[in-house]
Amino acid sequence: MKNILLIGGTGFVGSALASRLAKADFCVTLPTRRPERARHLSVLPTARIVQANVYDEATLARLMIGQDAVISLVGILKGNFQRAHTELPGKIARAAKAAGVPRLLHISALAASTDAPSQYLRSKAAGEAALMAAYPDATIFQPSVIFGQGDSFLTLFAGLLKLAPIVPLACADARFQPVWIEDVVTAVIASLDHSESRGQTYPLCGPREYTLQQLVAYTGQVSGHPRPIIGLPFAFSILQAFLMEFLPKGPMTRDNVWSMQVPNVCAAGCTLPFGLTATPLEVVAPGYLAA
Numbered sequence: 492m493k494n495i496l497l498i499g500g501t502g503f504v505g506s507a508l509a510s511r512l513a514k515a516d517f518c519v520t521l522p523t524r525r526p527e528r529a530r531h532l533s534v535l536p537t538a539r540i541v542q543a544n545v546y547d548e549a550t551l552a553r554l555m556i557g558q559d560a561v562i563s564l565v566g567i568l569k570g571n572f573q574r575a576h577t578e579l580p581g582k583i584a585r586a587a588k589a590a591g592v593p594r595l596l597h598i599s600a601l602a603a604s605t606d607a608p609s610q611y612l613r614s615k616a617a618g619e620a621a622l623m624a625a626y627p628d629a630t631i632f633q634p635s636v637i638f639g640q641g642d643s644f645l646t647l648f649a650g651l652l653k654l655a656p657i658v659p660l661a662c663a664d665a666r667f668q669p670v671w672i673e674d675v676v677t678a679v680i681a682s683l684d685h686s687e688s689r690g691q692t693y694p695l696c697g698p699r700e701y702t703l704q705q706l707v708a709y710t711g712q713v714s715g716h717p718r719p720i721i722g723l724p725f726a727f728s729i730l731q732a733f734l735m736e737f738l739p740k741g742p743m744t745r746d747n748v749w750s751m752q753v754p755n756v757c758a759a760g761c762t763l764p765f766g767l768t769a770t771p772l773e774v775v776a777p778g779y780l781a782a
């Protein structure tokens with residue numbers, strides 16, 4: 492049995508990865524700040540959930556012992572981007588290298604770039620650079636927005652559409668190429684068997700591009716709550732996001748609005764690596780959005 496450390500593995504992507512790895516008989520270690528939030532993973536027979544501060548270098552060094560691969564997944568949409576997206580990948584890469592862990596995989600984001608308009612995307616790009624500087628053989632994945640059971644994208648819209656008679660939508664023309672969570676998991680796990688993936692960066696996208704407005708309209712149709720959608724101009728998108736920042740679980744920030752100024756789509760013909768075929772949104776979404 493192989494040992495895999497998932498750092499940031501208790502969230503949406505990590506939980507799907509951990510389930511699939513456990514089914515394939517991998518032994519999965521999941522450090523978390525709050526083990527009670529990872530209870531859903533304790534049913535996996537080969538998963539070990541440990542409370543840990545992954546920013547602490549001595550803790551990281553201990554977690555690396557005996558691992559065959561590390562998958563780095565910590566991501567935030569607001570908060571200290573420099574710490575979570577830039578410093579942490581560097582620390583993880585240095586710890587993995589020092590411990591001689593043979594593989595390091597990192598989940599970044601599509602459109603990450605040092606000159607991107609949002610802190611989220613700039614900090615992700617700086618994190619990729621910090622990771623690669625310490626561990627040049629790492630494999631990086633850059634997904635577009637990810638959909639599937641438990642996502643916080645289409646499911647969030649479905650919840651809003653249920654309540655709102657009309658939808659004033661920020662960044663209605665923002666472009667996405669949503670990728671299915673199970674395709675992301677398949678690509679990440681497949682990379683472990685593809686040695687040519689060392690040192691490579693792979694965008695992960697679904698088969699079709701949509702505007703945000705098209706995605707919200709589709710969600711309304713499938714969830715049984717079709718609503719009129721009013722696209723907001725940029726200044727109102729920023730204002731709406733600013734007001735949402737005052738809500739404890741506000742669904743959007745001004746930085747998210749800036750992220751959406753960059754198309755979140757792959758180059759033509761490039762969806763998934765390793766000869767995998769991307770699953771259309773329309774095949775999966777009705778299964779978890781339908782009323």
Ligand SMILES: NC(=O)c1ccc[n+]([C@@H]2O[C@H](COP(=O)([O-])OP(=O)(O)OC[C@H]3O[C@@H](n4cnc5c(N)ncnc54)[C@H](OP(=O)(O)O)[C@@H]3O)[C@@H](O)[C@H]2O)c1
Pocket residue numbers: 498499500501502503504505522523524525528529545564565566567575598599600601633634635636637638644
């Ligand atoms: N979901 C998407 O559509 C999408 C699209 C593109 C890229 N990505 C990237 O994919 C990765 C996984 O995303 P996800 O959707 O699975 O995220 P998620 O559900 O929010 O999970 C985030 C994970 O990171 C940990 N985490 C969050 N904030 C942290 C902090 N300040 N310090 C330490 N750990 C922290 C959480 O662990 P605890 O158990 O400690 O809370 C959790 O395991 C992220 O890097 C994200 O940027 C996601």
